[in-house]
Amino acid sequence: MTGVxxxxxxxxxxxxxxxxxxxxxxxxxxxxxxxxxxxLLTIKIRLLVASVDKAREMGIDWWEHDPTLSVGERDMVQExxxxxxxxxxxxxxxxxxxxxxx
Amino acid sequence: xxxxxxxxxxxxxxxxxxAVAGMRGVGGAEVRVIDHQEIACLVSTVDLSDFGEQALAAxxxxxxxxxxxxxxxxxxxxxxxxxxxxxPLRMATVCLDDAAAQARVETVAESAAAVLPELDxxxxxxxxxxxxxxxxxxxxxxxxxxxxxxxxxxxxxQLERRDTELETAAGAAxxxxxxxxxxxxxxxxxxPQDQRLSGVPHPMVLNAAFLVDxxxxxxxxxxxxxxxxxxxxxxxxxxxxxxxxxxxxxxxP
Numbered sequence: 150m151t152g153v154x155x156x157x158x159x160x161x162x163x164x165x166x167x168x169x170x171x172x173x174x175x176x177x178x179x180x181x182x183x184x185x186x187x188x189l190l191t192i193k194i195r196l197l198v199a200s201v202d203k204a205r206e207m208g209i210d211w212w213e214h215d216p217t218l219s220v221g222e223r224d225m226v227q228e229x230x231x232x233x234x235x236x237x238x239x240x241x242x243x244x245x246x247x248x249x250x251x
Numbered sequence: 252x253x254x255x256x257x258x259x260x261x262x263x264x265x266x267x268x269x270a271v272a273g274m275r276g277v278g279g280a281e282v283r284v285i286d287h288q289e290i291a292c293l294v295s296t297v298d299l300s301d302f303g304e305q306a307l308a309a310x311x312x313x314x315x316x317x318x319x320x321x322x323x324x325x326x327x328x329x330x331x332x333x334x335x336x337x338x339p340l341r342m343a344t345v346c347l348d349d350a351a352a353q354a355r356v357e358t359v360a361e362s363a364a365a366v367l368p369e370l371d372x373x374x375x376x377x378x379x380x381x382x383x384x385x386x387x388x389x390x391x392x393x394x395x396x397x398x399x400x401x402x403x404x405x406x407x408x409q410l411e412r413r414d415t416e417l418e419t420a421a422g423a424a425x426x427x428x429x430x431x432x433x434x435x436x437x438x439x440x441x442x443p444q445d446q447r448l449s450g451v452p453h454p455m456v457l458n459a460a461f462l463v464d465x466x467x468x469x470x471x472x473x474x475x476x477x478x479x480x481x482x483x484x485x486x487x488x489x490x491x492x493x494x495x496x497x498x499x500x501x502x503x504p
Contacts, residue, residue: 160325160377160490160493161449161450161490162318162321162322163444163448163449163450164377164490165321165322165325166317166318166321166448167441167442167444167458168325168339168493168496168497169321169324169325169339169341169342169496170321170341170342171441172339172341172496172497172499172501173338173339173340173341173342173496173499173501174262174338174339174340174341174359174363174499174500174501175340175341175344175501176259176340176341176344176355176358176359177355178259178343178344178345178346178355179256179345179346179347179351180256180302180303180304180307180343180345180346180347181304182304182307182308182311182343182345183308183311184311184341184342184343188442190314190317190448191444191445191447191448236399236402236403238399239396239398239399239402240399240400241399242398242399243398243399243400243401244399246398
């Protein structure tokens with residue numbers, strides 16, 4: 150084997166799910182199933198993240214090392230609010246300084 | 252519902268039963284071989300209380316169960332691929348008993364026998380590219396803008412820069428795919444993974460699979476190394492060898 154300067158990671162759960170759910174030979178079994186495809190699964194996880202604590206209870210935490218998620222979307226709402234009021238302040242200040250100049 | 256059913260993992264070239272001794276499938280059940288002429292099918296017994304229609308539908312809604320079962324399914328297929336040429340089946344292919352499984356295997360035997368030679372002595376490799384260090388990662392303004400207008404201008408410039416960077420990254424991804432495809436037997440694009448699934452805090456710009464001759468693995472790795480050179484360490488990720496999940500025909504009659 151040659152050296153591998155590129156990072157070689159063990160397969161992540163996402164890599165496995167994308168293959169076992171969306172790829173592979175399909176033969177009709179006797180049990181009918183509707184597998185969630187990876188896209189729907191992603192949407193589902195997005196919804197689930199809204200209740201991170203519940204997910205954690207279920208032992209699902211593979212996004213935990215993702216900093217954009219680990220704080221939860223509730224914090225994003227707070228941050229959005231803070232940013233909005235900051236923009237309003239800045240705009241008011243800019244408006245005032247424009248008026249003072251005239 | 253009570254009783255058992257037969258879970259199917261993969262169609263393979265013939266495997267002697269002793270080669271799968273000790274192999275465990277979903278729920279820890281022993282893996283067995285069903286033979287049909289020039290092909291074999293790896294199966295195990297599952298409880299209908301878990302794999303009956305209703306139970307399965309309920310389980311598939313449980314991401315924790317789904318994750319565990321996906322891993323167990325993948326483990327068997329990986330183990331099979333280490334023994335002989337293997338065509339993975341879609342997860343949760345379940346027949347009522349071995350006789351029903353045998354009948355299914357017979358119906359796909361001819362087409363499977365035609366596909367197996369395409370997969371002999373070849374592995375699947377995954378290559379993912381991320382736009383690392385783009386402004387899409389870090390959106391901190393460099394300095395406190397003096398006015399609201401300055402802030403909005405700065406924000407607009409930031410968004411424009413990010414669009415340009417993502418376009419450049421997409422171009423680089425196309426070039427990388429083309430370069431890797433040259434040294435592969437076949438290649439496929441997968442959908443770039445959502446950051447919530449990838450667990451990587453950078454936008455994924457390429458998610459591809461390549462079928463590579465085992466003899467050409469060194470060459471393939473060399474191209475990956477060449478593409479990784481001059482990029483940030485996390486920009487290019489190689490996974491594999493995988494069983495050829497992405498290179499078997501999807502639907503069968």
